[in-house]
Amino acid sequence: MTVTAVIGTVLMVTGTVVSVLAAWGIVDFPSPISRMHAATKPASLGLALLALGAGLAAGSWRLSGVAGLIAVFLFVTTPISGHMLGRAAYLAGQAGHLVHDDLARAHPEPLRAGDPVRGGFSVTRWAALIAVWMLLWRDVSIGTLIGGTVIAAVVETVRRGFSRDTNLRVWGLVVFLVRYVGMVVSSNLRVAWEVITPSNEKIREAIVAVPLKTTSIPAALLVANAVSYTPGSLTLELTDHPLVLYVHVLHFTTIEDVHHQVAHLERLVSRALPERTTA
């Protein structure tokens, strides 16, 4: 057995433990939204670890690369589906007993794309999108080049619709990603602990409205995603004019605590995606 095979096996075993704890969690937790806490955090990490581990254990770097792409996809989509399902469950009156509820008094205006921004053409972004497409097809040819260009054009058009003059700082992004991985791990450990300890009495669910300081939609979306991976909190709603994030927390202490936590994430995000001051 080679070293990569051992690492792959360890990753697969960890992924298995994480995913099974998620299954245990959705049986054990008391209310629908708390069960979404149990499902969203471990499910994405569990499958990501299993796919990555399988790639490494099979000894194929190409497989591991594709598994990494699957992992990124999972980490982007799982908080979105958790957010939509949580909001639907809340509107259906399935929220259970809430200690504090800011969403009841709010009349949220749904988030919409801003005015399309002209320009912003970047060779690196197009090349990266085409490269991802070729990697997915595992084929470098004229066909995948055309396909990748079409995909890149679609993605860039959508992205431009959302862009409100936001820059990208590579160093800030690296710092953010490192902290993000740490958050994913610690939130999973927290869920695991909650599932293993039998008592559900300490759970005090609440929904807190947190006004964001940023006006940039990409930054707000990144904060919303990151909040879903911090221990014991899940994004339920994000509204525009002004940007307000509604966070569902499992262990409510004070409103200031939640505000403080989100503000910390927002500082990290704004270092990665600072707003352009001179437009």
Next chain:
Amino acid sequence: MDVVVTVIQITLALGALLALVRALKGPDLADRIVAVDLVLILLAGGLAAQGARSGVETFVPVVVVVALIVFAGTVLVARFIEWRDTQ
């Protein structure tokens, strides 16, 4: 390796059974879809483990498809729940 993969697959299957308990119990559609999603994710995990044992790479598209279906399905059901409640 074979033993490890078998143990992983049995554990994942037990987890899927647990998730099915929640899918049957409900009580609401939101709970059931969370549970069914988890069953699919555990299934994809089991297939990935099988890929590690056999070295057959066909598990990759399956995992991609499962990830897509789980996302699209959940969003669809969430939309449906919101629509149902406005009726």
